[in-house]
Amino acid sequence: MNRIRRNLFGLAAALLVGLPGAHAEDRFITVASTTSTEQSGLFTHLLPIYVQKTGVQIRVVALGTGQALDTARRGDADVVFVHDKNAEEKFIGEGYGVERKEVMYNDFVLIGPKDDPAKAAGKDILDGLRKVELAKAPFVSRGDKSGTHAAELRYWKAAAVDLERAKGPWYKETGSGMGPALNTASSMNAYILADRGTWLNFKNRGDLKVLVEGDTRLFNQYGVILVNPAKHPHVKKELGQQFIDWLVSDEGQKAIAEYKIGGEQLFFPNAKKP
Amino acid sequence: MSTLSEGFSTAFGLMAGFDARLLGIVGLSLRVSLTAVFFGSLIGLPLGASVAVGRFAGRAPVTVLLNAFIGLPAVVVGLLVYLLLSRAGPLGEFGLLFTPAAMVVAQTVLITPLIAAFTRQIVADAWREYREQLKSLGASAGRAAFTLLVDTRFSLVTVVLAAFGRAIAEVGAVMIVGGNIDGVTRVMTTTIALETSKGDLPLALALGIILVGIVIIVNAAAHATRQLAQRRYG
Amino acid sequence: MADHANGMFPLALREVGFSAAGLSIVRKLHLTLDAERRTVMLGPNGAGKSVTLRLMHGLLKATAGEITWGGQRIHPAAQAMVFQRPVLLRRSARANIEYALDLAGVAQAERTARAAAALDRVGLGHVAQRPARVLSGGEQQRVALARAWALAPRILFLDEPTTSLDPAASREVERIIAEIAAGGTKIVMITHHLGQARRLADDIVFMHDGCITEHTPADQFFRQPQSPEGDAFLKGELP
Numbered sequence: 054m055n056r057i058r059r060n061l062f063g064l065a066a067a068l069l070v071g072l073p074g075a076h077a078e079d080r081f082i083t084v085a086s087t088t089s090t091e092q093s094g095l096f097t098h099l100l101p102i103y104v105q106k107t108g109v110q111i112r113v114v115a116l117g118t119g120q121a122l123d124t125a126r127r128g129d130a131d132v133v134f135v136h137d138k139n140a141e142e143k144f145i146g147e148g149y150g151v152e153r154k155e156v157m158y159n160d161f162v163l164i165g166p167k168d169d170p171a172k173a174a175g176k177d178i179l180d181g182l183r184k185v186e187l188a189k190a191p192f193v194s195r196g197d198k199s200g201t202h203a204a205e206l207r208y209w210k211a212a213a214v215d216l217e218r219a220k221g222p223w224y225k226e227t228g229s230g231m232g233p234a235l236n237t238a239s240s241m242n243a244y245i246l247a248d249r250g251t252w253l254n255f256k257n258r259g260d261l262k263v264l265v266e267g268d269t270r271l272f273n274q275y276g277v278i279l280v281n282p283a284k285h286p287h288v289k290k291e292l293g294q295q296f297i298d299w300l301v302s303d304e305g306q307k308a309i310a311e312y313k314i315g316g317e318q319l320f321f322p323n324a325k326k327p
Numbered sequence: 328m329s330t331l332s333e334g335f336s337t338a339f340g341l342m343a344g345f346d347a348r349l350l351g352i353v354g355l356s357l358r359v360s361l362t363a364v365f366f367g368s369l370i371g372l373p374l375g376a377s378v379a380v381g382r383f384a385g386r387a388p389v390t391v392l393l394n395a396f397i398g399l400p401a402v403v404v405g406l407l408v409y410l411l412l413s414r415a416g417p418l419g420e421f422g423l424l425f426t427p428a429a430m431v432v433a434q435t436v437l438i439t440p441l442i443a444a445f446t447r448q449i450v451a452d453a454w455r456e457y458r459e460q461l462k463s464l465g466a467s468a469g470r471a472a473f474t475l476l477v478d479t480r481f482s483l484v485t486v487v488l489a490a491f492g493r494a495i496a497e498v499g500a501v502m503i504v505g506g507n508i509d510g511v512t513r514v515m516t517t518t519i520a521l522e523t524s525k526g527d528l529p530l531a532l533a534l535g536i537i538l539v540g541i542v543i544i545v546n547a548a549a550h551a552t553r554q555l556a557q558r559r560y561g
Numbered sequence: 562m563a564d565h566a567n568g569m570f571p572l573a574l575r576e577v578g579f580s581a582a583g584l585s586i587v588r589k590l591h592l593t594l595d596a597e598r599r600t601v602m603l604g605p606n607g608a609g610k611s612v613t614l615r616l617m618h619g620l621l622k623a624t625a626g627e628i629t630w631g632g633q634r635i636h637p638a639a640q641a642m643v644f645q646r647p648v649l650l651r652r653s654a655r656a657n658i659e660y661a662l663d664l665a666g667v668a669q670a671e672r673t674a675r676a677a678a679a680l681d682r683v684g685l686g687h688v689a690q691r692p693a694r695v696l697s698g699g700e701q702q703r704v705a706l707a708r709a710w711a712l713a714p715r716i717l718f719l720d721e722p723t724t725s726l727d728p729a730a731s732r733e734v735e736r737i738i739a740e741i742a743a744g745g746t747k748i749v750m751i752t753h754h755l756g757q758a759r760r761l762a763d764d765i766v767f768m769h770d771g772c773i774t775e776h777t778p779a780d781q782f783f784r785q786p787q788s789p790e791g792d793a794f795l796k797g798e799l800p
Contacts, residue, residue, distance in 0.1 A: 110511075233523070255525060256525065465664050466664055
């Protein structure tokens with residue numbers, strides 16, 4: 054019996070020591086961000102550059118914008134990096150964030166079947182959506198309170214489509230992230246509003262392609278906010294601020310601009326000069 | 328069809344190349360789930376044995392609860408543990424959310440009822456056979472429970488393995504409490520979910536194949552050990 | 562312990578009854594057993610022999626009457642029981658005996674030697690290290706006897722210890738029981754085997770339908786039973 058006991062304790066010790074995070078490693082911050090930044094591969098490009106420069110590890114939890122802000126409200130992140138200006142300003146208004154800094158933008162695109170049965174292709178997003186609704190062509194919505202979802206709802210409203218009335222079997226709310234929603238759209242050959250970054254990094258495209266792009270209304274601004282240490286004292290203020298400062302610095306902005314897929318730039322830095 | 332075959336060739340390519348990132352992910356999966364199984368067993372085995380052997384008020388409801396909790400949905404466990412470990416939650420001050428430790432906690436909560444419930448069943452069956460003999464020898468309830476655990480060890484191996492299978496294959500809880508952070512809390516199942524999100528179905532499938540492969544290998548090894556031990560100890 | 566054990570006898574049952582779920586299994590049992598004789602319990606199936614044995618050993622608690630040891634309402638530890646089917650743990654034969662000694666409070670240093678000696682006495686010294694559960698049925702029952710013997714009980718209860726064994730193994734078990742008795746241990750045994758009862762018994766407790774109908778010296782019982790039930794049983798008229 055003693056032998057068994059010894060083995061068990063040895064095993065426990067080995068398992069615990071082997072786990073990263075079990076021992077104190079404070080040189081990291083937690084960033085609540087969006088699925089679009091993660092799934093587009095931006096962080097995979099950006100973070101190694103930052104880690105090499107500072108030695109500070111950035112732990113990214115990728116969620117929808119709404120969920121990312123809620124995570125920060127609960128104090129479970131040091132920095133939020135999201136794309137829904139209204140929601141971000143509300144977050145700061147409630148006192149959870151210190152200051153919003155604009156970092157970059159990318160753009161949304163309307164994706165749809167190559168043969169475009171609704172004839173939605175063009176330069177005008179509002180016109181495109183109206184035609185989708187008119188044809189009752191299948192449309193996949195994120196339906197998850199993400200930044201992309203919020204943008205989609207804004208466009209419907211601007212296009213004077215009353216979703217509450219127009220909703221029907223053609224309009225499918227998946228309640229999922231950008232990638233899963235794209236998978237759904239791909240399998241149903243449906244229209245969908247997506248951010249360009251996730252789309253470019255998305256492999257399972259099926260018969261889908263970009264139908265509407267380049268409309269200035271499709272620009273999608275990303276902001277970064279330090280979670281307010283006055284609300285959550287454990288927030289790593291210095292390390293968080295250091296990351297934010299780097300993102301908006303010339304060096305960080307250049308690194309963002311350099312991220313390309315197939316020669317195409319995904320994010321366009323537009324931080325204001327201090 | 329092409330996705331399937333691509334998945335298999337990607338899987339073999341990754342495994343043959345000992346891809347470092349893949350090894351890291353597989354290693355973290357194993358460490359987290361094995362640790363959870365260790366703590367789950369540390370709680371579940373004695374708990375199941377005491378419920379089987381003990382005569383106390385509330386034994387019936389405890390049994391029903393344990394059996395019911397076998398099928399505890401992983402996302403519900405994830406959510407509960409998230410609320411517990413969140414900075415705004417009662418255990419927030421330890422800062423465990425989005426760490427492997429949080430995933431261990433969630434998986435431990437997930438599998439402890441499973442281990443306890445099946446242990447209770449196995450020990451109760453053995454207790455029917457052993458009860459008079461152990462009482463005749465003067466064993467206390469606690470001692471009897473421990474003796475039965477030792478004596479049913481080969482059957483309990485299967486229980487612990489089922490728990491390991493559930494832990495390592497589970498995605499709902501670890502996604503919520505781990506956050507799927509690259510290099511920190513990204514395990515096999517959350518990677519599969521992520522790669523599926525990115526539409527990289529062959530890679531997701533490849534990881535799935537590796538995951539299933541690991542579960543099969545672990546179970547085969549345990550099955551063989553059990554057969555051997557049973558032949559040896561009867 | 563030894564002083565205490567000396568005062569164990571007689572073992573007396575007075576007005577003892579046991580019922581479960583409203584059903585009376587045994588009732589109004591009167592019995593006095595002293596330290597010397599080898600007592601065999603006989604009776605048809607369902608007569609209540611096993612329950613009575615368990616009441617005496619303390620595995621069951623009487624629901625009526627009282628059981629006393631040496632005139633006192635105590636439950637002495639210096640007793641052991643061997644069951645029809647030996648229950649051995651999944652460990653070596655010797656470890657099984659060491660386990661029982663551990664429970665009896667025997668110091669660790671002593672256990673191994675005592676267990677080995679007990680196995681030698683039942684002729685199983687050569688399988689001491691073998692897993693108990695892979696031994697033959699007869700060997701397993703002998704390990705169970707060795708385990709009981711190692712505890713040096715003042716009284717040994719046996720519930721049909723040879724029923725599941727072949728004739729050769731049964732005889733070996735009988736020999737061991739006789740030897741244990743010769744060492745000064747009181748034997749109380751249930752059997753269905755009349756030849757075995759004749760060979761081993763000094764006195765017979767006959768039970769029928771939850772009652773003790775007679776308690777008679779063995780030679781007398783087999784010559785001329787005192788109760789009509791005992792008589793019918795010997796003539797093979799009871800099931």
